Amino acid sequence: xxxxxxxxxxxxxxxxxxxxxxxxxxxxxxxxxxxxxxxxxxxxxxxxxxxxxxxxxxxxxxxxxxxxxxxxxxxxxxxxxxxxxxxxxxxxxxxxxxxxxxxxxxxxxxxxxxxxxxxxxxxxxxxxxxxxxxxxxxxxxxxxxxxxxxxxxxxxxxxxxxxxxxxxxxxxxxxxxxxxxxxxxxxxxxxxxxxxxxxxxxxxxxxxxxxxxxxxxxxxxxxxxxxxxxxxxxxxxxxxxxxxxxxxxxxxxxxxxxxxxxxxxxxxxxxxxxxxxxxxxxxxxxxxxxxxxxxxxxxxxxxxxxxxxxxxxxxxxxxxxxxxxxxxxxxxxxxxxxxxxxxxxxxxxxxxxxxxxxxxxxxxxxxxxxxxxxxxxxxxxxxxxxxxxxxxxxxxxxxxxxxxxxxxxxxxxxxxxxxxxxxxxxxxxxxxxxxxxxxxxxxxx
Amino acid sequence: xxxxxxxxxxxxxxxxxxxxxxxxxxxxxxxxxxxxxxxxxxxxxxxxxxxxxxxxxxxxxxxxxxxxxxxxxxxxxxxxxxxxxxxxxxxxxxxxxxxxxxxxxxxxxxxxxxxxxxxxxxxxxxxxxxxxxxxxxxxxxxxxxxxxxxxxxxxxxxxxxxxxxxxxxxxxxxxxxxxxxxxxxxxxxxxxxxxxxxxxxxxxxxxxxxxxxxxxxxxxxxxxxxxxxxxxxxxxxxxxxxxxxxxxxxxxxxxxxxxxxxxxxxxxxxxxxxxxxxxxxxxxxxxxxxxxxxxxxxxxxxxxxxxxxxxxxxxxxxxxxxxxxxxxxxxxxxxxxxxxxxxxxxxxxxxxxxxxxxxxxxxxxxxxxxxxxxxxxxxxxxxxxxxxxxxxxxxxxxxxxxxxxxxxxxxxxxxx
Numbered sequence: 075x076x077x078x079x080x081x082x083x084x085x086x087x088x089x090x091x092x093x094x095x096x097x098x099x100x101x102x103x104x105x106x107x108x109x110x111x112x113x114x115x116x117x118x119x120x121x122x123x124x125x126x127x128x129x130x131x132x133x134x135x136x137x138x139x140x141x142x143x144x145x146x147x148x149x150x151x152x153x154x155x156x157x158x159x160x161x162x163x164x165x166x167x168x169x170x171x172x173x174x175x176x177x178x179x180x181x182x183x184x185x186x187x188x189x190x191x192x193x194x195x196x197x198x199x200x201x202x203x204x205x206x207x208x209x210x211x212x213x214x215x216x217x218x219x220x221x222x223x224x225x226x227x228x229x230x231x232x233x234x235x236x237x238x239x240x241x242x243x244x245x246x247x248x249x250x251x252x253x254x255x256x257x258x259x260x261x262x263x264x265x266x267x268x269x270x271x272x273x274x275x276x277x278x279x280x281x282x283x284x285x286x287x288x289x290x291x292x293x294x295x296x297x298x299x300x301x302x303x304x305x306x307x308x309x310x311x312x313x314x315x316x317x318x319x320x321x322x323x324x325x326x327x328x329x330x331x332x333x334x335x336x337x338x339x340x341x342x343x344x345x346x347x348x349x350x351x352x353x354x355x356x357x358x359x360x361x362x363x364x365x366x367x368x369x370x371x372x373x374x375x376x377x378x379x380x381x382x383x384x385x386x387x388x389x390x391x392x393x394x395x396x397x398x399x400x401x402x403x404x405x406x407x408x409x410x411x412x413x414x415x416x417x418x419x420x421x422x423x424x425x426x427x428x429x430x431x432x433x434x435x436x437x438x439x440x441x442x443x444x445x446x447x448x449x450x451x452x453x454x455x456x457x458x459x460x461x462x463x464x465x466x467x468x469x470x471x472x473x474x475x476x477x478x479x480x481x482x483x484x485x486x487x488x489x490x491x492x493x494x495x496x497x498x499x500x501x502x503x504x505x506x507x508x509x510x511x512x513x514x515x516x517x518x519x
Numbered sequence: 520x521x522x523x524x525x526x527x528x529x530x531x532x533x534x535x536x537x538x539x540x541x542x543x544x545x546x547x548x549x550x551x552x553x554x555x556x557x558x559x560x561x562x563x564x565x566x567x568x569x570x571x572x573x574x575x576x577x578x579x580x581x582x583x584x585x586x587x588x589x590x591x592x593x594x595x596x597x598x599x600x601x602x603x604x605x606x607x608x609x610x611x612x613x614x615x616x617x618x619x620x621x622x623x624x625x626x627x628x629x630x631x632x633x634x635x636x637x638x639x640x641x642x643x644x645x646x647x648x649x650x651x652x653x654x655x656x657x658x659x660x661x662x663x664x665x666x667x668x669x670x671x672x673x674x675x676x677x678x679x680x681x682x683x684x685x686x687x688x689x690x691x692x693x694x695x696x697x698x699x700x701x702x703x704x705x706x707x708x709x710x711x712x713x714x715x716x717x718x719x720x721x722x723x724x725x726x727x728x729x730x731x732x733x734x735x736x737x738x739x740x741x742x743x744x745x746x747x748x749x750x751x752x753x754x755x756x757x758x759x760x761x762x763x764x765x766x767x768x769x770x771x772x773x774x775x776x777x778x779x780x781x782x783x784x785x786x787x788x789x790x791x792x793x794x795x796x797x798x799x800x801x802x803x804x805x806x807x808x809x810x811x812x813x814x815x816x817x818x819x820x821x822x823x824x825x826x827x828x829x830x831x832x833x834x835x836x837x838x839x840x841x842x843x844x845x846x847x848x849x850x851x852x853x854x855x856x857x858x859x860x861x862x863x864x865x866x867x868x869x870x871x872x873x874x875x876x877x878x879x880x881x882x883x884x885x886x887x888x889x890x891x892x893x894x895x896x897x898x899x900x901x902x903x904x905x906x907x908x909x910x911x912x913x914x915x916x917x918x919x920x921x922x923x924x925x926x927x928x929x930x931x932x933x934x935x
Contacts, residue, residue, distance in 0.1 A: 145546070152538050160534065161611060266552060273559035281675060283749045283865060285737045288780065291716045331914075335617040335905070335921060338928050343921055478556055 080210070082253055083193045086246040087113070087214055089367075090189055091221035093246075093360065096228060097239035098178040105182045106218050112183040113214040116190020117207050124194070129433075130457070130469040133256040136191050140251045141259055143188065144318075147244040151318035154237035154325040161330065172236055185243050190214070192250045195257055231356055237322045238360040245319070245367035252374040255455060260311060260375035261465035265479070267314065268307025268464065275301050304447075304464055308376075315372055319365045326357050375465075382453025382460065387417035387426050387442070392497035400429055401492040408437070408493065413454040415442055418500055425504030426451065427484060429493055430473055433457075437488050438474030439495055440481035443507050452481055482507050531578070532585035537665070540578050547572075567676050576673050583666035587659060594655050600906070601895050603645035608895075613906035614913070615920065620902050624930035628896070628923055635919050637892075649893035654910055657882035664874035667867045675864030682746075682859045685775050687756040688852040692723050693859075694744055700726035700733065705853040707753065707811045717808075719750055721855060739869075746859040753779035753810055758850040761789050761796065763821075764843035775854055778817075779810050795822045796846070801832060810853065817848065892916040894923065903927060 091109050098105050123132045156163045171177055193214075197206055234242070251257040275298065279286070287295045300306065331350050334343040388406070392398050398418055402408045408429055415428045426442040426449070443449030447463035454460075458467040459481070466479040474483050484503050486495045530536065547565070552558045566572040597612055599605040608616060625646045629639045637648040684693040692699035700723040710718045721735040723743075733743060740747040754777040762769035770792065776785045781802040788795050800809055801816040809815030813835075820830040821844060831846070833839040838847040885891075890911025897904045905924055909916040 141549075145549070149542060152542075156535055156538075161614070162533075163535065266558075269556065270559060273557065277559060277563070281862075281865070282868065283738075283740045283747055283860065285715065286751060288753065289715050289717050289719065289737055291714060294714060333615050335615045335907070335924060337921075338925055340922070340925060 079253070080193060080196055080213075083189075083196055083250045084213055084217060086250040087189050087193070088217045088221055089246045090185060090243055091218050092225055092228075093234060093239060093242040094182050094185065095221060095225040096232065097234040097236070098182070101175060101178045102222065102225070104175065104179055106222055108179050108182040109186045109218050110211075110215045112186025113190040113193075114211045115183075116187035116192075117194045117211055117214075119187065120191035120194035121207055123191075129471055130256070133195060133254075136188075136195055137251070137257045137259065139188055140192070140247055140257060143244055143247060144259065147240055147318045150237050150240045151321035151325070154235075155321045158325040158329040185247070188247055189250065192247065192254075192257060195254055231353075232359060233353070233357055234360050235326065235357050237325065238357060238364070241319045241322050241361050241364040242367070245364040245371065249367050249371040249374070252371040252378075255378055255460065255467055256458060258375045258378070258467075260315060260372050261467070263314060264304070264307040264311035265464050265466050266307075267310035268302075268304055271301050271306045271310060307464065312372065316365065316368055319361055319368055322361045323358060323365070326354060326361065329354055382455045383412055384451075384453040385413070385415050387415040390416045390418050392418065392420070396497045398495040398497050398500065399492050400495075413452065413459060415451075418497060420497060420501050423501050423505065425500045427495075427500060427504075428452070428481070430454075430459075430470070432470050432473055434471065436474070437486070437493055439484045439486040439493060440474060441484060441504055441507055443482060443504070444479045445476075445482055445507055446479055449508055528585070531582055532589045533582070534586065536582045537579050540575055543575060544572075563676060573673065573677060576669065576676075579669040580666045580673065583662045583669070587662045587666075590655070590658060590662070594653075597893075597908070600897075601640075601645075601647040601649070601893065603642040603647075603897070606897055606899060606904070608904070608906050613895075613908040615908075615917070616904070616906045617924070618902050618904050619924060619927065621927040621930070624927055625896065625898075627930065628926055631926060632894075632919070632923065637894075637919075644898035646896040647893070648895075649891065651889040651891045651910070652885050653891040654882055654885050657878045657885065660874050660878035660881065664871045664878055667871035667874060671864040671867030671871060673864070674867060675862050679860065679862040679864065681861075683751070684857055684859060685754075685756065686721060686748075686750075686855045686857045687775075688854070690756075691726070692721075692743065694746075696728075698726055698728040699743075700724045700730055705855055707808065707853075709811075719753075719855065721748070721750070743859070746861050747865065749858040749860050750855045751858055752777050752856040754785070754854045754856060755779075756852045756854040757848055759787065759796070760845070760847040760849065761794065762845045763792070763794060766792065769845065775856075777856060781809060781815075793823050796820070797822065813853075819846065821846070886911055894920050896923070896927075 091106070094105050094109065095102050120132075120136065123135065126132075190211075193210055194207070197210070248259060251259060255261075278284070287298075290298075331347055334346050337343045337346070390398050390400065398416075400406075400408065400414075400416065406414050408414060409431050411431050411433070413428045413430045415426065418425050418427070427439060428442050429437060429439050431437055441449075442451040444461055447461055450462040452459040452461055452468075454470075458469050459473055460467050461479045464479060468480050473481060476483055482503060484495060484500055486493055488494075544562070548558055548562050551561045551565070555561050566576060593612060596605065596609065600608050600612070610616075625641060629641060629646060629648075632639050632648040637650045639646065639648045641647075682695075686692055686702055686705070688702055688705045690702060691697075692702050702721060703724050704720075704722040706718075706720040706722075708718045708720070710716060715737060719737050721733075723730075723733040723735065725732050730744070733741065735741050735743070735748045735750075737750060740749050742748075754775055756773070756775050759772045759774055760769050761772070770789050772787065772789065774787045776787065776798050777783070778785045778798055778800050781800040784797050784799045786795055786797050797820045799818045801818050803809055803812075803815070807814075816832050816834045818830070818832045819839075821828045829841055829844070831839045831841060833846060833848055835848060835851045838845070840846075890909065892909040892912065894905065894907040894916075897906075905920070905927075907917065907920040
């Protein structure tokens with residue numbers, strides 16, 4: 075099963091090596107060797123990290139590195155656009171550096187370390203066994219040999235510019251990371267964009283002294299309200315996600331053609347320009363493929379193949395004293411570390427909540443809703459719970475703590491017979507939370 | 520020293536500077552996002568406090584100014600070259616520059632270029648040909664807009680001060696030094712505009728300090744003694760008399776209630792007692808706006824600690840009595856909760872918006888329908904210096920330029 079889960083990641087690794095071999099075509103052997111060594115280093119490093127810090131920290135570090143690489147791609151894309159489309163930046167100062175052997179080695183090594191670390195994170199909770207790691211490195215080595223063979227079959231005209239190489243590598247790394255919800259970048263990015271849009275609109279209104287909603291026409295406020303929805307987060311995230319590759323595509327497409335003013339034969343000039351345009355078109359192939367991989371990564375992030383544990387809420391009643399009592403053992407075992415959902419109804423009101431024994435062995439009772447989003451509820455997978463509305467992952471360790479997109483905690487007591495919750499508190503807490511998030515209730519689940 | 524100044528000028532007038540500065544701010548934003556949910560507000564606060572960040576932000580308007588100077592200089596130089604006033608075209612002034620050893624067969628070339636739709640002018644040994652309009656004015660407007668926008672943001676971040684005050688009908692408008700004019704009337708009226716639903720008008724009488732009569736509306740906000748008057752919320756200032764069983768005498772409180780629109784609640788504590796009263800405004804059955812009409816009924820609930828003792832309603836100017844409790848509202852006046860904001864950055868940002876619209880309105884049609892294309896041929900010492908430049912339709916223009924050079928070359932071969 076683990077091997078099946080690793081297939082997309084190993085496929086990405088094959089793609090990375092293939093692109094690296096073509097990108098540094100004059101240095102195939104050092105690139106291949108560095109690739110294998112780097113991958114092994116990444117596997118060992120991630121294994122040690124996961125064993126030392128089994129919680130969210132290890133995944134956070136790996137995800138941070140992947141995010142850093144994505145930011146670097148942004149910088150590269152902007153620089154490429156400036157360099158290729160403006161005459162004053164046409165002379166690239168770092169040409170020598172990019173053509174140096176050590177650059178190819180360092181680039182390959184860094185990429186391989188990250189790829190190895192991402193693959194290791196896909197192994198069972200603590201990074202798997204030594205045997206699993208050895209098999210992983212062996213598989214990576216075989217794929218490098220396969221890539222060496224495959225690269226020779228590619229047409230010689232298929233060249234890769236440095237920004238395109240970067241785009242392809244980052245796209246494949248992000249595709250690998252998107253297969254793990256704890257390494258995924260797109261969903262947290264969408265969430266941050268949603269928050270930024272909200273803050274920006276608020277600050278813009280305040281800074282420009284624009285009257286508040288009291289005085290603005292309802293239809294117009296409805297449009298402004300769209301900026302607060304999760305659609306803005308998703309589409310804003312998509313723009314940030316795809317823009318670097320689009321910039322690289324534009325930088326190649328609008329690259330300045332060579333000057334042919336010194337040539338006095340029209341046919342020769344046209345031939346030279348046609349060759350330059352053809353070569354420019356071929357260089358678009360790799361970034362276009364990278365664009366597809368970026369799309370695939372965003373799709374995997376939006377529709378993860380992970381099966382969330384999302385039990386149907388069990389109806390519960392309150393005692394005459396107004397207490398909801400949920401036994402620890404019985405039909406449902408509260409101590410199994412899984413999230414257990416309940417539904418409490420009182421009069422016309424109802425509240426959905428869950429009970430969970432967190433990894434530190436303490437119970438927590440929380441609403442199946444957070445204080446920010448529409449109450450679409452939570453699912454559980456891979457050491458986290460996920461908010462279905464905004465796809466934010468909340469580590470199990472922090473469930474029970476208030477704030478952000480965490481489920482809203484509800485006061486309770488644990489007694490010998492089970493977990494005791496005040497029914498009125500539950501109904502009121504749900505009521506207040508749902509009322510506060512009512513503004514974004516459109517299109518609910 | 521000259522080299523240092525030259526390096527500083529190169530950096531300040533580089534088009535790469537704004538994305539670099541924005542990149543640094545993006546990285547700081549990302550860094551802050553790890554620590555807090557209110558990232559944008561935290562970043563603004565950091566920038567406000569940090570000299571380095573302020574200087575970094577100031578580089579963008581400075582860069583716009585430098586670019587304006589640099590591009591104006593280049594534009595003027597190009598004009599001089601075109602007019603034959605200057606023979607030396609510095610590198611980078613044109614897209615393509617070439618020197619060819621040919622005789623000036625400009626008459627035929629002039630006819631050819633005119634046939635291609637170029638306007639030509641021959642001045643001595645210089646032939647200039649051009650068509651379309653330059654985007655230079657749009658570019659200058661754009662740079663001015665960027666300057667105003669970022670200067671506005673900088674000014675706003677560093678010098679904005681804001682005070683929230685209640686502007687109450689029949690009382691002087693609150694100011695820092697006092698002696699504000701009397702607020703004669705506060706009116707809320709329906710608006711027929713496409714954006715604003717209501718018009719809010721604050722009429723302020725002349726003050727003893729010498730201010731003239733003022734009328735403040737919603738947008739654009741007006742200035743009063745250097746502060747923008749920015750109405751935020753509506754409410755009422757009231758006198759409330761309350762007595763309860765066991766109280767020796769009735770309490771009279773002058774309070775402000777932020778209870779607009781109907782349904783919004785505000786709380787008033789009765790000092791020296793455990794009582795609190797939560798007020799809201801009833802929605803009139805006829806659908807009218809109680810703030811506009813001045814006719815309204817207050818809904819209230821009286822709390823002792825956290826317990827609700829009773830609920831009721833009382834019309835403005837009326838009285839409510841229940842089991843020894845007495846609640847009277849003898850006086851009720853309209854109130855606007857207003858921010859008095861001193862921020863001249865706002866004016867710069869508004870200017871930037873207008874300039875950007877102007878720049879866009881010029882740039883788009885010019886770039887799409889008649890981009891500037893020009894070429895200059897200068898005959899000097901048995902050679903022709905040919906320069907060409909295009910702001911759009913580059914390849915077609917380059918083709919015409921290259922064919923012109925071919926023509927000159929062909930005539931030279933024919934004459935030899």
